[in-house]
Amino acid sequence: xxxxxxxxxxADYDKGKVxxxxxxxxxxxxxxxxxVASQSAPYERVAVAKNFEYVIEVARAEGSSDWxxxxxDEFVLSMDGVVEVQFVKLDDPAAVAPPExxxxxxxxxxxxxRKMGRVVLSRGHQGLLPRGxxxxxxxxxxxxxxxxxxxxxxxxxxxxxxxxxx
Amino acid sequence: xxxxxxxxxxxxxxxxxxxxxxxxxxxxxxxxxxxxxxxFSFARDEYFARITWPEGTHTxxxxxxxxxxxxxxxxxxxxxxxxxxxxxxxxxHYGEVTLFAGRYNDAYHNAGRDxxxxxxxxxxxxxFKAIMSDWTNQGFDPxxxxxxxxxxxxxxxxxxxxxxxxxxxxxxxIVGLPGDTPLRTDANGFPVNxxxxxxxxxxxxxxxxxxxxxxxxxYNLFDYLSRSDVTWNPxxxxxxxxxxxxxxxxxxxxxxxxxxxxxxWFITLSDEIDxxxxxxxxxxxxxxxxxxxxxxxxxxxxxxHKGYAKKRAMLLVWENGSPIIPExxxxxxxxxxxxxx
Numbered sequence: 001x002x003x004x005x006x007x008x009x010x011a012d013y014d015k016g017k018v019x020x021x022x023x024x025x026x027x028x029x030x031x032x033x034x035x036v037a038s039q040s041a042p043y044e045r046v047a048v049a050k051n052f053e054y055v056i057e058v059a060r061a062e063g064s065s066d067w068x069x070x071x072x073d074e075f076v077l078s079m080d081g082v083v084e085v086q087f088v089k090l091d092d093p094a095a096v097a098p099p100e101x102x103x104x105x106x107x108x109x110x111x112x113x114r115k116m117g118r119v120v121l122s123r124g125h126q127g128l129l130p131r132g133x134x135x136x137x138x139x140x141x142x143x144x145x146x147x148x149x150x151x152x153x154x155x156x157x158x159x160x161x162x163x164x165x166x
Numbered sequence: 167x168x169x170x171x172x173x174x175x176x177x178x179x180x181x182x183x184x185x186x187x188x189x190x191x192x193x194x195x196x197x198x199x200x201x202x203x204x205x206f207s208f209a210r211d212e213y214f215a216r217i218t219w220p221e222g223t224h225t226x227x228x229x230x231x232x233x234x235x236x237x238x239x240x241x242x243x244x245x246x247x248x249x250x251x252x253x254x255x256x257x258x259h260y261g262e263v264t265l266f267a268g269r270y271n272d273a274y275h276n277a278g279r280d281x282x283x284x285x286x287x288x289x290x291x292x293x294f295k296a297i298m299s300d301w302t303n304q305g306f307d308p309x310x311x312x313x314x315x316x317x318x319x320x321x322x323x324x325x326x327x328x329x330x331x332x333x334x335x336x337x338x339x340i341v342g343l344p345g346d347t348p349l350r351t352d353a354n355g356f357p358v359n360x361x362x363x364x365x366x367x368x369x370x371x372x373x374x375x376x377x378x379x380x381x382x383x384x385y386n387l388f389d390y391l392s393r394s395d396v397t398w399n400p401x402x403x404x405x406x407x408x409x410x411x412x413x414x415x416x417x418x419x420x421x422x423x424x425x426x427x428x429x430x431w432f433i434t435l436s437d438e439i440d441x442x443x444x445x446x447x448x449x450x451x452x453x454x455x456x457x458x459x460x461x462x463x464x465x466x467x468x469x470x471h472k473g474y475a476k477k478r479a480m481l482l483v484w485e486n487g488s489p490i491i492p493e494x495x496x497x498x499x500x501x502x503x504x505x506x507x
Contacts, residue, residue, distance in 0.1 A: 003477060004360040006437045008459035016438070016456035023443070023452040029464040029505045031457070033433070048462045050505050051429045051486040054409035056433070056462075070255070075340060075404040075411065077387060079435075079460065087382055119381040120371035124388025126404065127370065128340050130381040146433070148406050159507040 009080040030164040037144040057147040061139035067107040073127040074149040078121040081143025087116035093132040103152010181284040187293040197322025198422040204283040233421035236308035246427030309396035311417040335401035342385040350393035361478035362392035417478040425470035429504040437479035
């Protein structure tokens with residue numbers, strides 16, 4: 001028997017659902033990352049999962065993003081499309097993201113520091129966004145990103161909009 | 167699997183601690199040993215595992231029993247409740263563990279036919295490992311999908327220690343980084359699974375400047391998962407504090423009904439996984455959750471769930487391994503649902 005793996009994309013996804021028997025579907029906080037990304041602004045970091053302070057954000061990569069940094073590691077997974085991530089080792093990371101801060105912080109302009117290199121991620125590739133570095137995304141065509149991080153000033157929460165409500 | 171190494175002991179219920187376990191003699195007919203833990207007894211024959219306790223007895227097909235116990239052992243009793251089926255299971259108190267029969271089954275519990283006994287984890291775990299070692303025959307791999315392993319049936323026929331003592335994969339930062347858990351390749355014994363022949367196996371472009379080789383890093387997670395030789399066995403692939411990405415591949419049925427003691431998130435990365443949701447305390451059905459590629463769902467902390475995948479699927483299990491959560495659970499301060507609106 002031949003098997004075909006069914007992956008999703010911004011252009012083609014088949015969303016499932018919660019079928020309640022004796023429960024409220026909202027308890028399952030059910031959404032689809034391709035739907036969320038396709039209905040959000042480019043690089044809007046929308047939380048699709050939250051567990052205490054930790055979140056998983058989804059973003060549609062399109063064009064060039066702002067620069068971000070965090071006091072902790074973050075990780076990005078391309079779920080659809082190709083995205084380049086550029087890194088700069090910040091000369092003064094605390095000036096960008098105070099030590100007590102959590103989550104990604106958007107830089108006001110270009111980062112001051114030494115170039116660290118770059119990665120180019122295709123679908124299924126996961127990359128490290130190292131603590132203390134600045135990073136930005138560049139996508140020449142729309143891509144869908146999933147980011148493992150901590151809730152921060154860039155995290156957008158719009159659960160009623162993205163989740164199955166009934 | 168995704169247990170935090172910093173998860174610390176939380177006081178269990180008021181049950182007295184039971185210290186007694188015993189490995190019995192070899193049965194002259196089947197060749198298997200019997201085992202006991204407190205007042206629970208375990209025996210197997212050619213087809214079944216039989217569990218008895220003073221108020222009752224229970225029979226499970228031995229393949230289902232071994233697959234369930236394998237997860238309980240490999241995951242260090244896991245988070246919360248591991249129901250082997252609707253009758254038998256364990257509850258983790260992180261340092262202590264409750265073994266129960268019928269406790270979370272309305273009929274048994276309401277009739278007073280249930281039993282639960284509490285053990286130090288270091289007392290019960292060696293017994294479970296001894297059961298797995300004795301009852302797993304040559305050729306049967308309880309981690310493998312049913313179509314990828316031999317049968318567990320029959321009288322005693324050898325061992326399969328390498329299958330049941332796999333080292334748990336747990337990245338400290340991210341898979342593939344120097345010094346961290348290695349990538350899976352043909353060369354190190356992880357060929358692509360038969361159900362993922364069409365996955366892109368490309369590697370990302372990684373171009374660090376000199377001196378940043380340990381920080382500029384990426385790998386192909388989907389390729390890594392397509393080479394997993396186990397099912398329903400999450401492994402930590404990336405870590406942000408206590409936030410653990412624990413992806414896994416799923417085929418056939420989750421061998422346990424997992425009643426997590428905290429909210430647990432699922433992101434289906436490929437194909438379809440369907441979940442049966444039951445009430446954690448009573449076992450009454452509450453919902454079905456149909457998930458396909460890109461779907462995100464949260465399992466509340468008051469349910470038990472069992473998944474089904476007709477075709478091998480990639481699932482991202484997302485756990486919060488914070489050591490404060492057991493204390494919050496005991497105080498009733500841990501949220502049942504992660505997000506409300």
